[in-house]
Amino acid sequence: MSATDQEVRAARRYLLERSGVPTAQEEVVMACSWREENGLRYLYADYRDQTHEQHMATLAESVTLIEAAGPGVRVLVHVDGRNRPTSEFLAATKSAVRGTFVAHQVRTAFVGIDGFGRVVLRGLQLVGGGIGAPAFPTEEKALAYLARS
Numbered sequence: 001m002s003a004t005d006q007e008v009r010a011a012r013r014y015l016l017e018r019s020g021v022p023t024a025q026e027e028v029v030m031a032c033s034w035r036e037e038n039g040l041r042y043l044y045a046d047y048r049d050q051t052h053e054q055h056m057a058t059l060a061e062s063v064t065l066i067e068a069a070g071p072g073v074r075v076l077v078h079v080d081g082r083n084r085p086t087s088e089f090l091a092a093t094k095s096a097v098r099g100t101f102v103a104h105q106v107r108t109a110f111v112g113i114d115g116f117g118r119v120v121l122r123g124l125q126l127v128g129g130g131i132g133a134p135a136f137p138t139e140e141k142a143l144a145y146l147a148r149s
Helices: 005-019 023-029 052-069 087-103 115-128 139-147
Strands: 032-037 040-046 074-078 107-111
Touching: 032 052, 040 052, 040 139, 052 087, 074 139, 107 139
Parallel strands: 040 074, 074 107
Antiparallel strands: 032 040
């Protein structure tokens, strides 16, 4: 069962209100969208050029959309390697991964993480028990990974 556009918009407004981001910024902040390429439907989450509050709202929106979609969701996360996330955001991400992402068997790939960022991501995965989500240099390679079962 997938959420209707109206349900998604209502969820976005609710998440924005909870995150403290003014509703007038909704179109700028909401960086999640369903996309399809070569028969692969995936959730695209764009964290580039976002503030901490926007990171939190995007994560909350991702969780809502994943829960509405059911198991087996594929997620492509686009980040800016120069924009370091806060520890609060990393903790929230870890919680989402251990809860919703694991429960819904989400397969995730990252794009936009540079060499040092990849090392940090790998360290967080090993030490923090995080998701086994690899970082790729291009969207094409990330999508090829997500397409594999």
